[in-house]
Amino acid sequence: MTARTPDSARDIPEATVARLPVYLRALTGLAEGGTTTCSSEELAASAGVNSAKLRKDLSYLGSYGTRGVGYDVEYLRYQIAREIGVTHDWPVVIVGIGNLGHALANYSGFRSRGFRVVALLDADPSRHDEVVAGLDVRSFEDLESIVAENDVSIGVIATPAVAAQAVADRMVAAGITSILNFAPSVLSVPDGVDVRKVDLSIELQILAYHEQRKSVAPAGEVSAT
């Protein structure tokens, strides 16, 4: 009874948070296909997960389904979007407009999924002439003013690894509290700042590990040495 939790303060398990965006995408796909209602089984199939897991995940948000019927696609989609916080766009700055930065800047998926790139920054003056995806590449020195003016809280780092920590420090000082890091380096940031990393090499190395095992131990048994 005292356990009456205010709607906004339920805490959702991290593993569930990581899957909500997948459900959101699956629902968008269903909606575009004309589906207006779906069962947990169908949605789970679209999202590539177990249906029991899906239902449990959704139960953390509340009771948005109807027993015997299923979920209203549009309604559930909105509820998840609201829970994640992507009912309105988040302003984002990208720092490091090299190979990867260009690709990110040109990525249309940003806009359609709750984010809006407000600035592209690079330390190299020779890049400042360029216009990428309709935005000027600006000096890294402008970081603070851009963050302040646009109320930016999310930053993306696409610089070489050696520069990543310095860029992160500067972002944090400017008021950014969430960082997505593409550089292969470990960032240290104060409490209250979230960092997530995307590391291509690590993903490939994990695949390599399993690949190596496939050829060594397909089914049969083995020989040491």
Add this chain to the structure above:
Amino acid sequence: MTARTPDSARDIPEATVARLPVYLRALTGLAEGGTTTCSSEELAASAGVNSAKLRKDLSYLGSYGTRGVGYDVEYLRYQIAREIGVTHDWPVVIVGIGNLGHALANYSGFRSRGFRVVALLDADPSRHDEVVAGLDVRSFEDLESIVAENDVSIGVIATPAVAAQAVADRMVAAGITSILNFAPSVLSVPDGVDVRKVDLSIELQILAYHEQRKSVAPAGEVSAT
């Protein structure tokens, strides 16, 4: 029953496998800095993990440290590389040479971390003239022969989401058994084929979720300071 586990087939927990590449990178950094020996504490700090976790992870590989001393950087580096399977390069093909594909093709971190891009493929004939990072962009039709000739087992998908499943099917048919997917779509593949996905939007949405809570949640918690 068949529970006989050969020495060489120790199975390493998935969570540990995912961290080995991080340790490898940290060790490379230490070696470049001239360090020849390090303690679990130092290495853990470089890799951004808890030292107990590091020691437990390494214990799955064997006993490569010396009590009272620590680990020989070069020796441990080699042992981890061997375990992951990156003592020799793995050939890789990239399919979909658009914004992202270009960045990947130009990424030098591939080569230095155990991978070699052997071919760039795209379905769009107008791309076939192009040379990216010293490689011709070739027709997707050449997939089978390239995979066969170079003994490729790892493929990277950087096509639009709608094409991803078809590309994956074709890769699997050609003999590829590990796929790294950048397209935001759920791939279904036969048993024995590994798929890992890298999804930028999901990472940002996870950040957005926590970001939203930061601004809403300070109530009910011991705040102050």
Add this chain to the structure above:
DNA sequence: AGGAGTTTGTGAACGGGAGAACAAAACGGG
């Protein structure tokens, strides 16, 4: 040579997440 000081490797406790299974709720048909 022996003892003090380090640091590894691991056993054990703990917490969180995955999946199976089921009771409660809604619908429809007669």
Add this chain to the structure above:
DNA sequence: CCCGTTTTGTTCTCCCGTTCACAAACTCCT
């Protein structure tokens, strides 16, 4: 109005991963 069918929401159990804590093993200094 009642009963069978469908599908959700939740409970329970098991497993994996994290962390603590400590004995074993090695070095170095006296």
